Amino acid sequence: MRSKLVVGNWKMNGSRPANTELLAALLAARPLTGPGGDVAVCVPFVYLGETAAQLAASDIRWGAQDVSQHAEGAYTGEVSAAMLQECGCRYAIVGHSERRAYHGESDELVAAKAQAALGRGITPIVCVGETLEQRDAGQTEAVVKRQLSAVIHTLAHCAAEMVVAYEPVWAIGTGRTATPEQAQAVHAVLRAQLQAATGHAARMRIVYGGSVKADNAKALFAMPDIDGGLIGGASLKAADFIAICRAAG
Numbered sequence: 001m002r003s004k005l006v007v008g009n010w011k012m013n014g015s016r017p018a019n020t021e022l023l024a025a026l027l028a029a030r031p032l033t034g035p036g037g038d039v040a041v042c043v044p045f046v047y048l049g050e051t052a053a054q055l056a057a058s059d060i061r062w063g064a065q066d067v068s069q070h071a072e073g074a075y076t077g078e079v080s081a082a083m084l085q086e087c088g089c090r091y092a093i094v095g096h097s098e099r100r101a102y103h104g105e106s107d108e109l110v111a112a113k114a115q116a117a118l119g120r121g122i123t124p125i126v127c128v129g130e131t132l133e134q135r136d137a138g139q140t141e142a143v144v145k146r147q148l149s150a151v152i153h154t155l156a157h158c159a160a161e162m163v164v165a166y167e168p169v170w171a172i173g174t175g176r177t178a179t180p181e182q183a184q185a186v187h188a189v190l191r192a193q194l195q196a197a198t199g200h201a202a203r204m205r206i207v208y209g210g211s212v213k214a215d216n217a218k219a220l221f222a223m224p225d226i227d228g229g230l231i232g233g234a235s236l237k238a239a240d241f242i243a244i245c246r247a248a249g
C-alpha cells in the first residue's frame, strides 16, 4: 500500500567536489531500496542544477530545502516553486524546525509554502515536531497536530499529496533518536489526523527524522506507521546513507 521513502537533507553542507563524489557513490550502489521504494536528496539551491545533471538518468530524485510562498517578484533572496520545477525538483522540504526556529516561520507560512510547491507539481515534505520542553510538558500531540492542521486547512483537497516528516526537535543533530515506539506513537496520531482530513491516509507517507543512523534505521522503519526517513548528518556520508536506504528495504 505504501512504499518507503528515504530523503537526505544536506542542510547547508557540501561543495562541488564533495557533492559529485557523494552522488557518484549513491549511483554506483543502486538499487538503494527494495521495489517501490524512493530515495531523494534535498540539496542547497545553488547545487540543484548540477545535482539534476548528475542524477537525471537515475531513479534517485532531488529536491530543495525550502521554497518561497510567492510566485515571483520583488522578494530578494527567495526561490520560487516555478524555479524549482525548472530544476526538476520532485520534493521541497517546508517547515523544517531550523527554519521555524531561525527564520521565524509560522504554521501559516509553512502551509503557504507547501501550497506553492504543490501548485508546481512538487511534493512538499512538511516537517512537524515538538521541542524537548513541549514534550516534557506533555504537549507533543497538541503541537504536531496544530502544525499539521494549518497545512491540511490550506491544501484542502490536495492535502493527500504531501509527505509529512515527524522530526522531534530534541532529536535533530543531537544523537538522541526517538525510540521506535515514541516515533510510532506520534506517527499514528498524525495518520489519524490525515485520515480524518483526507480519507487517504493509508497511502500517505509519514517519514521520521532526527539522528537516524545506519544502526537504528531498521528498527524505526519496521514500525507500521513509519514510512521512511528524513536524514540529516548521516546523508552526507555515502556509506551511512546507503546503509539507511538499504534498511528501508
Ligand code: 13P
Pocket: 009, 096, 167, 171, 172, 173, 174, 175, 209, 210, 211, 212, 230, 231, 232, 233, 234
Ligand atoms: P540529523 O539526522 O542530523 O539529526 O538531522 C535530521 C534532520 O533535521 C533532517 O531534516
